[in-house]
Amino acid sequence: MGSVEHPLKRYVRPLTGPTGFCPGCGDGTISQCVLRAIDDLQMDMDDFVFVSGIGCAAWIISPYFNADVLHTTHGRPIAFATGIKLNLPEKKIMVISGDGDLTAIGGNHLIHAARRNIDMVVICVNNGIYGMTGGQVAPTTPRGSKTITTPLGNLEHPFDISSMVQAAGASYVARWTAYHPRQLTKSIKRAIRKKGFAFIEVISQCPVQFGAKTGAGSAVEMLKMFKDRSISVKRAGEMSAQETSDLIVVGELVDTDKPELCEEIAKLKKRTSRDK
Numbered sequence: 086m087g088s089v090e091h092p093l094k095r096y097v098r099p100l101t102g103p104t105g106f107c108p109g110c111g112d113g114t115i116s117q118c119v120l121r122a123i124d125d126l127q128m129d130m131d132d133f134v135f136v137s138g139i140g141c142a143a144w145i146i147s148p149y150f151n152a153d154v155l156h157t158t159h160g161r162p163i164a165f166a167t168g169i170k171l172n173l174p175e176k177k178i179m180v181i182s183g184d185g186d187l188t189a190i191g192g193n194h195l196i197h198a199a200r201r202n203i204d205m206v207v208i209c210v211n212n213g214i215y216g217m218t219g220g221q222v223a224p225t226t227p228r229g230s231k232t233i234t235t236p237l238g239n240l241e242h243p244f245d246i247s248s249m250v251q252a253a254g255a256s257y258v259a260r261w262t263a264y265h266p267r268q269l270t271k272s273i274k275r276a277i278r279k280k281g282f283a284f285i286e287v288i289s290q291c292p293v294q295f296g297a298k299t300g301a302g303s304a305v306e307m308l309k310m311f312k313d314r315s316i317s318v319k320r321a322g323e324m325s326a327q328e329t330s331d332l333i334v335v336g337e338l339v340d341t342d343k344p345e346l347c348e349e350i351a352k353l354k355k356r357t358s359r360d361k
């Protein structure tokens with residue numbers, strides 16, 4: 086019998102041993118969506134530099150992706166990515182990291198990169214918790230949720246990450262869940278083709294920390310919840326804020342074109358060298 090190779094095998098390093106992901110984690114699905122998007126676009130891994138911070142989601146690209154990968158410090162992947170983009174403007178830069186990494190310790194880097202409209206794709210895996218460190222409250226944890234640092238329930242209001250990045254000025258913003266792999270893949274392709282700051286929030290399940298600590302349950306229960314609570318941007322637009330408050334609004338929130346920072350810097354350099 087002939088052996089069958091996974092069609093995306095050539096994009097991952099030939100590592101042995103188990104993956105770093107827990108059973109039921111959404112990171113594997115998201116990983117597959119990213120590689121499928123690159124494959125569909127017929128791009129080469131050499132066209133990219135991938136950058137991650139610290140956390141479970143950061144492991145999606147490191148050590149697995151067979152490409153130039155920087156596994157950076159907690160909260161700083163966008164800062165590293167900005168430096169890489171300014172020096173290698175011909176490369177497509179993709180950051181994949183968690184909600185804690187990108188919106189808590191790294192929150193300012195995120196909003197300023199969106200404001201500058203620097204050309205990169207940022208995929209934020211939002212599992213609503215600090216997964217890797219054992220289930221602490223994050224800026225995305227729903228109000229009332231019990232975590233190891235909020236044993237009596239979270240009193241804070243969570244960020245609406247996509248709205249925050251939209252308000253900061255990103256060229257492309259979309260939100261999907263791990264229940265939407267086809268839509269997510271399509272959105273990643275759109276984000277890769279976009280010239281400017283392209284941001285995708287993926288609501289994902291962490292059954293081991295979020296599911297167990299908050300009572301959201303198993304991976305299957307969480308995926309079912311994503312399915313039942315998701316509503317399209319279009320339908321949500323016809324409803325009041327109160328009606329959508331418990332729902333997950335999915336789809337493309339922004340898709341626009343505006344001047345991109347690296348191109349503007351290149352134009353300025355050309356202009357000033359001509360004037361000399």
Ligand SMILES: Cc1ncc(C[n+]2csc(CCOP(=O)(O)OP(=O)(O)O)c2C)c(N)n1
Nearest residue numbers: 139140141142159183184185186215216217
């Ligand atoms: C400066 C610094 N502070 C804190 C930590 C501990 N730490 C590592 S990962 C992490 C949070 C990860 O959460 P998230 O980004 O949501 O990723 P997840 O594991 O949930 O995918 C924290 C607080 C660290 N490594 N460095």
Ligand SMILES: [Mg+2]
Nearest residue numbers: 183184214216
């Ligand atoms: Mg997280």
